[in-house]
Every structure is written in C-alpha cells, then in structure tokens.
Amino acid sequence: MTRAVHAAGGKIALQILHTGRYAYHPLAVAPSRLQSPISPFTPFALSSRGVERQIRAFVNCAAKAREAGYDGVEIMGSEGYLINQFLSQATNLRTDDWGGDYSHRMRLPLEILARTREAVGPDFILIYRLSMIDLVPGGSAWDEIVTLGKAVARGGASIVNTGIGWHEARIPTIATSVPRAAFAWVTQKMKAEFAAAGIATPLVASNRINTPEVAEQVLADGCADLVSMARPLLADPAFVKKAIQGRADRINTCIACNQACLDQVFQNRVSSCLVNPRACHETELVYRPIPTAAARKRIAVVGAGPAGLTAATVAAERGHEVHLFEAAPEIGGQLNMAKVVPGKEEFHEMLRYLAMRVQDTGVALHLNRRVQAPDLAGFDEVVVATGVSPRDPHIPGQEHPKVLSYIDVLRHGQPVGERVAVIGAGGIGFDVAEFLVEGGHSTTLDLPAWQAEWGITDPALARGGLAPAGPQATPPARQVTLLRRKKGKLGAGLGKTTGWIHRTTLKRKLVEMVGGVNYERIADEGLLVSYGEKREASAWIACDSVVLCAGQVPLRELADALQAQGRCVHLVGGALEAGELDANRAIDQAARLAARL
Numbered sequence: 001m002t003r004a005v006h007a008a009g010g011k012i013a014l015q016i017l018h019t020g021r022y023a024y025h026p027l028a029v030a031p032s033r034l035q036s037p038i039s040p041f042t043p044f045a046l047s048s049r050g051v052e053r054q055i056r057a058f059v060n061c062a063a064k065a066r067e068a069g070y071d072g073v074e075i076m077g078s079e080g081y082l083i084n085q086f087l088s089q090a091t092n093l094r095t096d097d098w099g100g101d102y103s104h105r106m107r108l109p110l111e112i113l114a115r116t117r118e119a120v121g122p123d124f125i126l127i128y129r130l131s132m133i134d135l136v137p138g139g140s141a142w143d144e145i146v147t148l149g150k151a152v153a154r155g156g157a158s159i160v161n162t163g164i165g166w167h168e169a170r171i172p173t174i175a176t177s178v179p180r181a182a183f184a185w186v187t188q189k190m191k192a193e194f195a196a197a198g199i200a201t202p203l204v205a206s207n208r209i210n211t212p213e214v215a216e217q218v219l220a221d222g223c224a225d226l227v228s229m230a231r232p233l234l235a236d237p238a239f240v241k242k243a244i245q246g247r248a249d250r251i252n253t254c255i256a257c258n259q260a261c262l263d264q265v266f267q268n269r270v271s272s273c274l275v276n277p278r279a280c281h282e283t284e285l286v287y288r289p290i291p292t293a294a295a296r297k298r299i300a301v302v303g304a305g306p307a308g309l310t311a312a313t314v315a316a317e318r319g320h321e322v323h324l325f326e327a328a329p330e331i332g333g334q335l336n337m338a339k340v341v342p343g344k345e346e347f348h349e350m351l352r353y354l355a356m357r358v359q360d361t362g363v364a365l366h367l368n369r370r371v372q373a374p375d376l377a378g379f380d381e382v383v384v385a386t387g388v389s390p391r392d393p394h395i396p397g398q399e400h401p402k403v404l405s406y407i408d409v410l411r412h413g414q415p416v417g418e419r420v421a422v423i424g425a426g427g428i429g430f431d432v433a434e435f436l437v438e439g440g441h442s443t444t445l446d447l448p449a450w451q452a453e454w455g456i457t458d459p460a461l462a463r464g465g466l467a468p469a470g471p472q473a474t475p476p477a478r479q480v481t482l483l484r485r486k487k488g489k490l491g492a493g494l495g496k497t498t499g500w501i502h503r504t505t506l507k508r509k510l511v512e513m514v515g516g517v518n519y520e521r522i523a524d525e526g527l528l529v530s531y532g533e534k535r536e537a538s539a540w541i542a543c544d545s546v547v548l549c550a551g552q553v554p555l556r557e558l559a560d561a562l563q564a565q566g567r568c569v570h571l572v573g574g575a576l577e578a579g580e581l582d583a584n585r586a587i588d589q590a591a592r593l594a595a596r597l
C-alpha cells in the first residue's frame with residue numbers, strides 16, 4: 001500500500017506517524033496578520049523571503065519523505081492551512097506578487113507543486129489536496145477552485161484529493177451527524193470539469209466514507225476515481241483486507257465520534273480509537289494467546305454493554321472459555337439508547353461488529369440471564385460489567401406521572417408531551433433534547449435536509465458554498481428546556497470537536513438552556529425552579545413532561561455479593577466508575593483487563 005505523509009504549512013503541524021502526537025512550531029505564519037477564530041496565535045505575515053522559505057520547506061519535506069522510502073506525499077492545500085489562506089481573498093490581503101487577484105493568490109500552491117515535482121522526480125506520487133468547498137465566509141468561488149484544480153493537475157500533481165471546509169468552518173464536516181459521503185457531490189462536480197477539459201488526473205473523494213459499501217457507491221455513482229479514509233483505518237487496520245475478502249460485515253466501523261482520536265489529540269494525549277483501543281497502542285496492548293491448554297480459564301463476564309462485550313471477546317480471542325451473561329434480551333447496554341438518537345445511527349455499526357465478534361471468538365452468550373452470585377461458583381474469573389442505573393435526583397414530586405427517565409424515552413419509547421423540561425445537561429441530557437426536538441426525523445439520513453439545516457449550497461452559486469439565506473432549521477417537534485444546577489455554558493463538557501455541533505443544533509431548535517437552577521418541585525403546573533444559593537427567585541417552567549437525565553450511579557449489587565463471599569471480581573465500565581462514564585474509557589479498560597487475564 002502506498003504510504004504518504006501530509007506536507008502542511010501555516011500552523012505548521014507535523015504529524016509523526018504511528019504515535020498520533022502533533023508538534024507545533026512556536027511561530028505561526030500566514031499571508032496576512034489575521035488571527036484565525038480557532039487559533040490562539042495572531043500569525044506573522046510572511047515577508048517575500050518568508051514565502052520563499054516556506055516553499056523550500058515544502059520541497060525539502062517531500063524530498064526527505066522520498067529519501068525515507070515513502071512513495072508519495074500529499075500537499076495540504078485545504079482545510080484553512082497556509083496554502084488555503086493564500087488562496088482566499090478574506091485571509092490574503094497582500095499587495096505583493098503573492099496577493100491581489102486570483103492568479104497571484106494561487107501562485108503559492110503552483111510554485112510549491114512545480115518545485116516539489118522537480119525535486120522528487122516524475123515517478124513520485126504528489127497528491128494535491130484541493131479545498132473544493134471552503135464553508136467559510138469569503139471562501140473561494142467555484143470558478144477559482146476549478147482554475148486551481150486544472151492548474152495543479154497540469155502542473156505536476158499525480159492525484160487531486162478533496163478538501164472539505166476550513167477547520168474554523170461552523171459547519172460539521174466529519175462528525176458522526178454528517179451524512180455518509182455527504183460531500184462526494186463536490187468531487188463529482190470537479191470530475192465533470194476535468195472531463196470537459198480533457199484532464200485525466202484521478203480525483204479522490206473524502207469525508208465520512210466509512211464502509212466499503214459507501215466507498216463503492218461513491219465510485220459507482222461516478223463521483224470520484226478513488227476514495228480516501230483516515231479514521232476508518234484507525235478503527236480497523238484490516239479494513240482493506242476484509243473488504244477484499246468479502247468480509248465487510250467483520251469490519252470494525254469508525255463511528256465518527258472523534259472521542260479517542262481528535263479529541264484526545266486536542267488534550268495533548270496520544271490519539272487512539274473508541275472502537276479499537278489498540279490503535280496507537282499496538283505495542284503495549286497486546287492480546288497474547290494463552291500459552292497452554294492448562295492455562296485456559298473459565299471466565300464469566302456479566303453485562304453485555306460495551307465494556308462486557310470487549311472483555312468477553314478479547315478474553316475468548318486469547319483462548320479462554322468465556323460465558324457472557326446479559327439480563328436483557330439483546331446485547332449493547334447503553335449503546336441501544338445511543339443508536340436511536342438522531343445523528344448517532346453509526347452506533348448500529350458498533351453493535352453489528354460486537355455481535356460478530358461474540359460469534360467469531362466463540363463467547364457463550366446467555367441473554368435474558370440475570371445471574372446471582374451463586375450462579376458464578378464454577379468460574380476462575382468473574383468480570384462484572386453490570387453498568388449503571390440512573391441517579392435519583394430526589395426532587396419533590398418526581399413520582400408525578402409526567403416524570404420520565406431517559407431510559408423510558410430512549411429505550412422504551414414512552415410518549416412525551418409537547419412542552420418538556422429535561423433535568424441534567426450532560427451527554428445524555430443533550431441526546432434526549434435532540435431526540436425530542438427532532439421528533440423522529442434524522443437529517444443525518446436526509447442529505448438535502450442536512451444541507452439546508454447547516455446552510456450549505458453549491459459553491460458555484462455562492463462563495464465558500466455558504467447558502468446566502470444561512471442555515472434553515474425546521475421548527476422543533478417540541479418545546480424543550482434543558483436545565484442543570486451548575487452555572488455556566490451548558491454543554492461545555494461535551495467533546496472538544498463535537499460539543500459545538502450539539503449546542504448549535506439545540507439553539508437552532510430553540511431549546512432554552514438554563515444553568516444555575518435548584519429543582520424545587522414537580523407538580524401539575526410543571527417544574528418549579530429557584531435560582532442562586534439563597535433561592536431568592538423562583539419560577540414555574542410550564543411543561544407536560546419532565547425527563548430525568550441526572551447522571552448515573554454504578555450498579556454493583558452483584559459485585560458486592562461476590563466480594564462478600566470472598567470472591568475476587570474485576571469491575572469494568574460504569575460498574576467501576578459511573579462519573580463521566582463513557583464508552584471510550586469503558587472499552588479501553590475492558591480490553592486492558594482481558595489482555596491480562
């Protein structure tokens with residue numbers, strides 16, 4: 001397989017392959033001294049000599065990649081990095097030869113490309129990543145993008161890849177709520193332009209292509225000649241092999257959550273993958289087969305949520321005899337709630353993969369089995385992954401018939417009124433609010449509706465592909481008030497790269513977000529709240545339903561009973577620690593435990 005590295009300038013991000021760590025140059029440079037809304041730095045405007053130095057750095061980087069044995073490099077001309085900033089009239093205010101009209105603004109990529117080609121020779125792969133839709137105000141117009149696309153194709157690029165949106169765009173481009181292959185139509189437009197100009201350079205489609213079926217469809221529809229993927233290969237490094245072997249149902253699908261890859265990078269942590277905890281930890285998290293039949297243990301895993309499923313399948317893969325007990329009639333635990341939230345449909349893939357793993361690793365699955373401590377007498381090891389139960393917020397009047405738990409809503413589909421107060425604004429409070437305002441419709445499964453919701457249009461109609469009328473959200477299915485006791489911005493604790501999407505979606509659906517409340521009482525009138533420590537002011541929130549999303553507590557009765565008998569138990573997932581419980585931590589913990597058993 002071709003290996004390639006990104007040559008990225010501007011914020012000068014050097015990706016060190018395999019570790020997932022990013023190193024940043026202390027000096028940020030740009031065509032003009034304009035701070036990006038997502039950068040902590042105001043950049044230095046490059047002098048003409050500085051531009052020359054940048055070009056030499058790109059060329060040098062590509063030459064060194066060749067020397068190091070790479071078959072090609074990708075020149076990052078998109079996503080709002082340095083080259084892209086030179087192209088846009090909004091970020092390039094220069095009056096020298098590198099600014100002004102488009103023929104001057106596009107000089108930088110063409111110089112980089114020409115000189116790189118000269119340095120690396122004709123047989124080295126040079127991919128140019130072309131920003132085909134900037135999704136920012138003042139972004140490139142379609143005729144400019146086409147002019148550049150043709151020029152890079154004729155100017156030395158072996159392949160042209162599709163860049164979608166600047167990082168600072170207020171439109172999601174890779175998150176799980178983005179429809180699959182949502183931007184393949186942009187590449188298709190460029191393909192038509194290339195064909196009309198007699199250009200045969202292959203074009204690559206990108207963004208939210210996460211299964212072989214989606215990739216094949218993009219190709220079959222004539223949208224592109226190739227597809228590119230990054231996160232799906234973190235989720236499953238054997239993606240391509242399994243697809244070739246016709247075992248696509250065995251692929252561990254990237255659910256586009258960003259939780260363990262991008263979000264961890266932004267926390268200066270090694271990137272990994274929520275569905276594949278071995279990603280970037282391959283040398284330390286090794287599933288060694290047990291050495292002899294005598295070492296084979298009988299292991300009971302109780303609870304078939306993400307933690308239990310991972311523990312069971314990893315232990316079985318290593319050669320142990322594993323029995324997985326689940327009280328419910330299906331596997332998945334909390335994932336079964338996530339999958340019904342609009343925009344979280346990818347959780348179906350996670351469940352499909354985990355079910356296949358149970359089958360393939362030979363785990364003995366016992367559904368509808370609520371085990372007690374005596375049932376586990378004959379096992380060498382017991383893993384308790386019994387998960388969580390909803391926290392009781394002890395609000396006076398919470399036994400009122402209008403009060404529901406998030407489980408009633410997401411799992412049992414209980415009817416919910418027109419006006420709803422949601423108590424608790426963590427991940428689940430946000431999920432429930434989205435579920436309620438969408439009223440059964442998911443724009444993730446409806447591309448035109450999703451484009452309208454985010455204000456995306458054809459870049460041939462408006463610069464940057466931003467619809468002049470802006471985002472057009474449909475009216476909410478219900479009137480929702482989202483509440484929490486803590487003051488401050490609601491949703492601040494959600495994922496770094498995805499929290500803003502949830503907050504924006506709820507704002508557009510007119511969800512009222514209220515922090516700093518005390519819950520006084522629930523009654524026929526609705527929910528009575530007061531404000532401040534002294535509870536000086538109070539107000540009724542008129543509502544037909546109140547949904548409790550007040551966090552969770554560990555479910556540990558079984559573990560306690562086993563421990564009372566002197567048994568050694570291993571706790572994983574929510575049963576170990578419910579606070580800030582998430583599937584990422586649960587799966588990682590369970591895999592590490594099972595690798596040691």
Ligand code: NAP
Pocket residue numbers: 391392393394423424425426427428429430431483484485486487494495502549550551552579580581582583
């Ligand atoms: P959470 O994130 O811990 O949030 C619990 C909420 O309940 C908080 O808003 C908290 O706010 C409130 N609360 C806590 N104790 C309360 C009490 N005694 N009375 C009333 N309210 C109380 O838990 P979660 O929402 O159940 O989510 C669980 C985990 O699932 C999250 O940590 C997250 O990792 C994961 N998840 C994430 C997402 C996402 O990122 N989109 C979606 C779903 C789930 P106050 O204490 O301020 O009132």
Ligand code: SF4
Pocket residue numbers: 231232234235253254255256257258259260261262272273274275276
């Ligand atoms: Fe995909 Fe989530 Fe894994 Fe990132 S952490 S590669 S988005 S599944």
